Amino acid sequence: MSSPRSQQASDCFDDLLDCIIADVASECHRIARLGLDRNLEEEEEELRRSVQARVADQSSGGEANGKNVVDIFGQTHPAIASEIFECMNCGRPIVAGRFAPHLEKCMGKGRKARAKATRSSTIARNRHSRGSPVSVYAPYSSATSTHRVPNGTVGGVGEEYADHAFEEP
């Protein structure tokens, strides 16, 4: 093996290594300056510990806490969602956090709601009675009737719908 060639090869290697060293230095410099590395400063570390403690609480049991948790963007959310929007069933303005109970009443799980609802949906059902399933309803959750009103029903049947299982002819 000729000595000049070994020397050249060694020089090449050193050159490559210097490039890689520069890359590592540059990356570490960036991490240091941007504060991306956790343990670089004591104060920052304590700050991060407190934030992390909250985040850890959230991830392990945060649903139970609900309040004072921090999401990945550092935002906190109130326990009850307060945005107001329009119910797509009755058109009333509803607070988002109260939407589920409202929807129960609005779409009907109790007798009163169902009686009220069947009146309005019967009309809708009559329009669709010849061919398509009713699209106004969500399926009921009561024990007696869990299926949609089948095709071909005529109005008026719906009023008894609530009380007994519906039989197909």
Add this chain to the structure above:
Amino acid sequence: MRASINRPPTPDAEEDPPQKELSLREIINIKLIESGEKEKLMELLRERLIECGWRDEMKALCRAYARKKGRKNVTVDDLVQVITPEGRASVPDSVKAELLQRIRSFLVSSSL
């Protein structure tokens, strides 16, 4: 003879040998880059140095230095100076041998 006919001797006669070494090195570098071999060698070296933990050691050195000096007072040059001696010394022999072998065969195959 008129003075203007005689051309004065080229002034940099003594500087030729150093220039030749430099330009050979440059020729090698150019050939490495043009053939794409330099990039392959870099990738190979990078990969080996990551595998053997060398990169993590260097990053640890940087972190320690940054912690000592203060995160915002660090410069790239500082870090290069911090890592270079240890970096050059701690490359595993097998990695160095592998790279040298590849470089040598490149030099041979390019008749350099």
